Amino acid sequence: MARSRGxxxxxxxxxxxxxxxxxxxxxxxxxxxxVVIGLATSAHINRxxxxxxxxxxxxxHFSSSKETPHQQGEPSCTVAQSCERIDCLSMETFLEPNNLxxxxxxxxxxxxxxxxxxxxxxxxxxxxxxxxxxxxxGPLPLMPLWERxxxxxxxxxxxxxxxxxxxxxxxxxxxxxxxRQIPSQPVSWGTITLIDAExxxxxxxxxxxxxxxxxxxxESCIPVYNFPTVYKYLIGANYSFVESYDDxxxxxxxxxxxxxxxxxxxxxxxxxxxxxxLSRTLAALIVSEVQYYTVFSKYCLPACYxxxxxxxxxxxxxxxxxxxxxxxxxxxxxxxxxxxATYGGDNITEDFIRSIRNNGALCQYNAEMxxxxxxxxxxxxxxxxxxxxxxxxxxxxx
Ligand SMILES: *[C@@H]1O[C@H](CO)[C@@H](O)[C@H](O)[C@H]1NC(C)=O
Ligand SMILES: *[C@@H]1O[C@H](CO)[C@@H](O)[C@H](O)[C@H]1NC(C)=O
Ligand SMILES: *[C@@H]1O[C@H](CO)[C@@H](O)[C@H](O)[C@H]1NC(C)=O
Ligand SMILES: *[C@@H]1O[C@H](CO)[C@@H](O)[C@H](O)[C@H]1NC(C)=O
Ligand SMILES: *[C@@H]1O[C@H](CO)[C@@H](O)[C@H](O)[C@H]1NC(C)=O
Numbered sequence: 001m002a003r004s005r006g007x008x009x010x011x012x013x014x015x016x017x018x019x020x021x022x023x024x025x026x027x028x029x030x031x032x033x034x035v036v037i038g039l040a041t042s043a044h045i046n047r048x049x050x051x052x053x054x055x056x057x058x059x060x061h062f063s064s065s066k067e068t069p070h071q072q073g074e075p076s077c078t079v080a081q082s083c084e085r086i087d088c089l090s091m092e093t094f095l096e097p098n099n100l101x102x103x104x105x106x107x108x109x110x111x112x113x114x115x116x117x118x119x120x121x122x123x124x125x126x127x128x129x130x131x132x133x134x135x136x137x138g139p140l141p142l143m144p145l146w147e148r149x150x151x152x153x154x155x156x157x158x159x160x161x162x163x164x165x166x167x168x169x170x171x172x173x174x175x176x177x178x179x180r181q182i183p184s185q186p187v188s189w190g191t192i193t194l195i196d197a198e199x200x201x202x203x204x205x206x207x208x209x210x211x212x213x214x215x216x217x218x219e220s221c222i223p224v225y226n227f228p229t230v231y232k233y234l235i236g237a238n239y240s241f242v243e244s245y246d247d248x249x250x251x252x253x254x255x256x257x258x259x260x261x262x263x264x265x266x267x268x269x270x271x272x273x274x275x276x277x278l279s280r281t282l283a284a285l286i287v288s289e290v291q292y293y294t295v296f297s298k299y300c301l302p303a304c305y306x307x308x309x310x311x312x313x314x315x316x317x318x319x320x321x322x323x324x325x326x327x328x329x330x331x332x333x334x335x336x337x338x339x340x341a342t343y344g345g346d347n348i349t350e351d352f353i354r355s356i357r358n359n360g361a362l363c364q365y366n367a368e369m370x371x372x373x374x375x376x377x378x379x380x381x382x383x384x385x386x387x388x389x390x391x392x393x394x395x396x397x398x
Contacts, residue, residue: 091123091124094209095124095208095209095210096208096209096210097207097208099179100160100179100180100181100182100183100204101179101181101183102183103183104183106185106196106199106200106203109200109203109204110199110203110287110288112203112207113202113203113204113206113207113284113287114206114284114287114288115284116281116284117209122209126209126210127155127156127210128210128211128212128213128235129155129156129157129158129208129210129211129212129213130156130157130158130211130212130213130214130215130230130231130234130235131157131158131159131160131205131208131211131213131214131215132146132157132158132159132160132215132217133160133161133162133198133201133202133205133214133215133216133217134159134160134161134162134217134218134219134221135162135187135197135198135201135216135217135218136161136162136163136218136219137163137164137187137219138163138164138167138219139169139170139219140161140169140177140219141219141381141382141385142219142220142221142222142380142382142384142385142388143171143175143177144385144389145222145223145385145388145389145392146176146177146222146223147175147176147177148389148392148398149223149226149227149392149398150176150227151398152227153227153228153231154176156227156231157176157227157231158180158205158208158210158211159176159177159180160180160182160201160204160205161177161180161181161182162181162182162184162187162197162200162201163181163184164184164186164187165184165185165186168181169181182200182201182204183200184197184200185197185200190302190305190307191301191302191306192293192296192297192300192306194274194306194307195293195296195297195306195307195310198216198274198286198307199286199287201214201216202214202278202283202286202287203287205283206280206283206284206287211280212235212279212280213234213235213277213278213279213280214277214278214279214280214283215234215276215277215328215376216274216275216276216277217275217329217376218275218378218379220342220378220379220380220381221275221329221376221377221378221379221380222376222377222378222380222384222388223375223376223396223398224330224353224356224357224374224375224376224377224396225357225372225375225396225397226396226397226398227398229372229375229397230375233328233365233372233375234277234328234375236366237324237365237366238366239322239323239324239366240276240277240278240279240282240315240322240323240324241276241277241323241324241326241327241328242272242276242277242278242282242311242312242315242323242324242325242327243272243273243276243312243325243326243327244270244271244272244311244312244313244315244316244320244323244325245270245271245272245312245325246269246270246271247271251271252269252271253266253269255271255300255303255304255305255309256269256304257299257300257304259298259299260295260299260300263291263292263295264292264295264313264317268313268316268317269309269313270309270312270313270315270316271308271309271312272308272309272311272312272325272327273308273327273329273331274307274308275327275329275331275376275378276311276327277327277328279322281322282315282319282322282323285319286311286314289314292310292313292314292317293310296309296310324364326363326373328373328374328375328376329374329375329376329377329378330356330373330374330376330377330378331377331378331379340378340379341379342379342380342381343379343380343381343384344380344381344383344384345381345383345384345385345386345387346383347384348384348387348388348391350391350394350395353388353391353395353396354395356374356377357372357374357395357396358371358372359373361373
C-alpha cells in the first residue's frame with residue numbers, strides 16, 4: 001500500500017517537474033514567435049500605410065486573399081459593396097411602390113396597408129397626393145377626358161384601377177393609367193365583394209405614403225372642375241366626404257336587420273352614396289376594420305346593399321367628427337327607379353355642366369360656406385366623351 005503510494009508520489013514529483021520545464025519552454029517559444037511576428041507586422045505596416053489607416057488596413061490586410069494584392073485606399077469589403085448595389089432596404093420602393101403587380105393576398109395586403117407610422121415627421125419632402133381609384137368592369141371610355149384633367153400635375157396624384165380579373169386595361173405608355181391596374185378579384189354588384197374591391201383599392205393606394213386623399217370613381221364618372229381646384233379642395237378639407245344620413249323609409253332603415261344586434265342598433269344605421277372620398281386616417285381604418293365588415297357580410301344581403309350602408313354606418317358610429325356627411329360626386333336620381341340617369345352625347349350642353357358646377361346651393365366646407373359642392377359627376381355614357389372634351393377648356397377650365 002505504502003509503496004504503491006510512494007511510487008505514485010515519486011511519479012507525481014517527476015511529472016510535475018517535466019510539466020514545469022515544458023511550460024517554461026513553451027512560454028519562451030510563444031514569446032519569441034510573438035516578438036518576431038510583432039516586429040515583422042509593424043515593419044510591414046510602417047512601410048505601406050500611414051498611422052491613421054493602420055488598424056483598418058491591418059484588418060483588411062489579413063482578410064484579403066493572397067491572389068489579390070492589397071492596394072492602398074481600396075478596401076475589399078465585398079459584402080457591403082454588393083448590398084449597396086442592390087439597395088436591400090431602399091426608401092424609394094418602400095415609400096412609393098411603382099410595380100402594382102404584386103403577389104400579395106388580400107389578407108397580406110390589408111395588413112401591410114394598415115400600418116401607420118408612429119413618428120409624425122417624415123424623413124423626406126412629402127408632397128401630399130390625391131389617389132384616384134377607379135372601379136370598373138372593363139374599359140374606361142372616358143379615359144381621354146381624365147388624361148387631359150391630369151396633364152401637367154404629375155407629382156400630385158396617383159391612379160389605381162380595379163377591373164374584372166383577366167381584363168387588360170389599354171393605355172399608352174405616357175398615360176397616367178399606364179400600368180396602374182391592381183390585382184383584382186370578381187365583383188358582384190350589390191354584394192360584399194364590392195366592399196372588398198373598395199378595400200383592395202384603398203390598400204394598394206395606402207402603400208404609397210404620399211397619398212393623403214382617396215377618391216372612389218367609376219368608368220362613368222367625370223371631373224367637373226380642373227385639377228388645381230380639386231386638389232386644393234380635397235387636400236385642404238378638414239373632413240372626409242362620405243355621405244351619411246338617416247333614411248327612415250324602406251330603402252334606408254328598411255334594410256336594417258335585427259340580426260346585426262348587438263353590434264349595430266337601428267338608430268345608428270345610416271345610408272349614403274358609394275362614391276366616397278377618405279382621408280388617409282379613415283382609409284387605414286377601413287382596411288383594418290374586421291368586426292363590422294363581418295356583420296355586413298353576414299346580414300346585409302339583397303335588398304340590403306353593403307356599399308350604401310357599411311361606411312356611412314361605421315363612420316357615424318365611431319368617426320362622425322371626421323366626416324362632412326356629404327358626397328362630392330354629383331348624380332341625378334330625378335327620374336326615379338333603381339338606377340340614376342345616364343347622360344349621353346345628346347344631353348351634354350354648356351348649361352348642364354355649369355349647373356353641376358354651381359346650382360345656386362351652398363355647401364359647408366370647413367368652417368365656411370362654398371358654392372362648390374361637387375367635384376365629380378356621374379353617370380356619363382361613352383358617347384358623351386367628344387362633347388365633354390369640347391367643353392373642357394371653356395367650362396371645366398382644363
Ligand atoms: C412586377 O412584379 C411582378 C411580381 O412580383 C413581376 O412578375 C413583374 O415582372 C414585375 N413587373 C415589372 C415591370 O417589373
Ligand atoms: C389601344 O389603344 C390604342 C390607342 O390608344 C388603339 O389604337 C388600340 O386599337 C387599342 N387596342 C385595343 C385592343 O383596344
Ligand atoms: C379647418 O381647417 C382650418 C385651416 O386648415 C382651420 O383653421 C380650422 O380650425 C379647421 N376647423 C376645424 C373645425 O377643425
Ligand atoms: C356628421 O355626422 C356626425 C354624426 O355621424 C356628426 O357628429 C358630425 O358633426 C357631422 N359632420 C358635420 C360636418 O356636420
Ligand atoms: C338625353 O337626351 C335624350 C335625347 O334628346 C333624351 O331622350 C333623354 O331623356 C336625355 N336624358 C336625360 C337624362 O336628360
